[in-house]
Amino acid sequence: VDLSAWPEKIEQTTFSGIVHVATSHEILLQHHQGFADRAQQRAFDKTTVFDIGSLTKQFVAIAIMRLVEQGKLETTATLDQYFPMVPADKKPISIHQLLTHSSGLPTNLANHQLYDKVEADAFIRLAWQEKLVAKPAEKYNYSNIGYGLLAHIIEKVSGQPWELFIQQHILLPSGLKNTGYRLVQTPVESLAQNYGADPNWLQRTLGLQAQSRSIGDPLMHLRQDPGARWFEGAGGF
Numbered sequence: 001v002d003l004s005a006w007p008e009k010i011e012q013t014t015f016s017g018i019v020h021v022a023t024s025h026e027i028l029l030q031h032h033q034g035f036a037d038r039a040q041q042r043a044f045d046k047t048t049v050f051d052i053g054s055l056t057k058q059f060v061a062i063a064i065m066r067l068v069e070q071g072k073l074e075t076t077a078t079l080d081q082y083f084p085m086v087p088a089d090k091k092p093i094s095i096h097q098l099l100t101h102s103s104g105l106p107t108n109l110a111n112h113q114l115y116d117k118v119e120a121d122a123f124i125r126l127a128w129q130e131k132l133v134a135k136p137a138e139k140y141n142y143s144n145i146g147y148g149l150l151a152h153i154i155e156k157v158s159g160q161p162w163e164l165f166i167q168q169h170i171l172l173p174s175g176l177k178n179t180g181y182r183l184v185q186t187p188v189e190s191l192a193q194n195y196g197a198d199p200n201w202l203q204r205t206l207g208l209q210a211q212s213r214s215i216g217d218p219l220m221h222l223r224q225d226p227g228a229r230w231f232e233g234a235g236g237f
Contacts, residue, residue, distance in 0.1 A: 151233025
């Protein structure tokens with residue numbers, strides 16, 4: 001595959017970021033343009049670190065399947081096997097249903113923002129209080145809560161913090177030394193700033209695009225207010 005003409009095509013657009021195309025054997029295209037930090041005029045380069053958000057879930061799912069390979073759990077196992085205090089409506093939820101967003105759990109904790117601090121025990125209590133949006137296995141409903149519970153199951157079965165288990169059993173053996181959440185010490189100057197803006201009522205009415213503004217870097221919440229977050233396992237990397 002010849003991608004040699006693509007950098008010039010990309011440069012003719014307003015794209016800002018990094019394009020990396022590779023196979024398991026070779027890099028086919030590596031191109032970066034624009035600013036990782038517009039205020040500081042800091043350009044993107046091949047070492048810029050991004051927040052991958054919910055792609056964190058793929059690593060959590062792999063960790064669960066690694067434990068299955070090790071004979072330490074089965075995807076048919078239900079929540080009552082790991083959480084003695086789980087209420088009756090959530091007892092039959094299986095690990096498979098958590099993995100496939102078919103547990104019936106809602107997307108997020110009620111009355112909580114994404115980066116809100118919630119200790120592990122409190123998160124589990126709040127998860128049990130949530131009303132199911134459907135019976136387990138009845139329908140698909142994307143759930144950050146479900147993946148948060150998977151992270152706790154990883155910890156219960158492995159005896160390690162969820163991120164440490166993923167680092168030792170998945171990331172480092174794959175050569176991913178700079179991927180993670182708390183365990184990777186990423187310099188602030190290497191982080192890409194997040195930019196975004198929600199349109200106000202007038203912009204929505206007129207179909208206008210909101211002006212993009214910085215909403216901080218991916219780890220700013222940890223530096224400003226350290227502590228456990230309820231979304232861990234659903235995001236963070």
